[in-house]
Amino acid sequence: MEEKRYLTFALTKGRLANKTLELLEQIGITCEEMKDKNSRKLIFVNEELKLKFFLAKGPDVPTYVEYGVADIGVTGKDELLEENRRVYEVLDLGFGKCRMCVCGPAKAKELLKHHEMIRVASKYPVIAKDYFYNKKHQTVDIIKLNGSVELGPIVGLADVIVDIVETGSTLRENGLEVLEEICPLSARMIVNQVSMQMETDRIKEIILKLRRQLDGDAK
Numbered sequence: 776m777e778e779k780r781y782l783t784f785a786l787t788k789g790r791l792a793n794k795t796l797e798l799l800e801q802i803g804i805t806c807e808e809m810k811d812k813n814s815r816k817l818i819f820v821n822e823e824l825k826l827k828f829f830l831a832k833g834p835d836v837p838t839y840v841e842y843g844v845a846d847i848g849v850t851g852k853d854e855l856l857e858e859n860r861r862v863y864e865v866l867d868l869g870f871g872k873c874r875m876c877v878c879g880p881a882k883a884k885e886l887l888k889h890h891e892m893i894r895v896a897s898k899y900p901v902i903a904k905d906y907f908y909n910k911k912h913q914t915v916d917i918i919k920l921n922g923s924v925e926l927g928p929i930v931g932l933a934d935v936i937v938d939i940v941e942t943g944s945t946l947r948e949n950g951l952e953v954l955e956e957i958c959p960l961s962a963r964m965i966v967n968q969v970s971m972q973m974e975t976d977r978i979k980e981i982i983l984k985l986r987r988q989l990d991g992d993a994k
């Protein structure tokens with residue numbers, strides 16, 4: 776019999792990877808090596824199941840999957856929308872739930888209503904541009920930031936921000952609020968397009984088991 780090749784997973788380092796591993800464990804996919812929380816290793820192997828796992832930054836997961844160095848990936852919907860890679864999005868994993876929103880001080884509401892030229896700071900310039908240009912038909916100046924985006928309106932760099940809101944406490948503690956909601960977000964499973972053809976059975980079995988597990992959890 777032909778030796779099975781490794782199926783490789785690219786997971787988003789941190790909380791999403793931990794949640795993903797918990798879920799995979801429920802369908803019998805484990806990786807003992809990854810349980811050592813103090814480890815700085817980035818690649819892990821389960822020889823028995825012929826699986827490999829690696830840990831990457833969220834925005835890089837779709838890149839690894841598009842180029843086929845990972846067959847399967849797990850990352851946030853925000854990263855998928857921002858990176859716009861050619862991959863199959865196959866499953867909403869239901870965790871990592873949050874919202875992509877336009878946020879700012881209450882007084883900025885008016886600027887959004889009247890389609891004024893405003894400055895928008897975001898870690899997600901593609902999502903921000905798509906929302907303002909294609910959905911709202913409002914011309915804006917988008918300023919890319921790499922984190923602590925809430926600073927934008929506070930220090931006067933931008934009128935509003937486009938950012939992730941989970942609990943809302945970062946906004947509250949900085950005197951900002953949600954002005955408009957763009958879309959809901961959660962962790963998604965993605966698959967390389969060629970892998971889906973070449974390893975259909977193995978990949979579909981994983982998707983099916985996960986879907987059943989998630990449906991069961993929801994009941």
Ligand code: PRP
Binds near residue numbers: 921924941942944
């Ligand atoms: C994210 C996001 C918000 C915050 C939202 O930032 O950009 O700042 O979390 O969460 P909350 O609604 O529960 O307060 P992250 O912690 O990833 O850090 P960053 O600002 O450096 O990107």
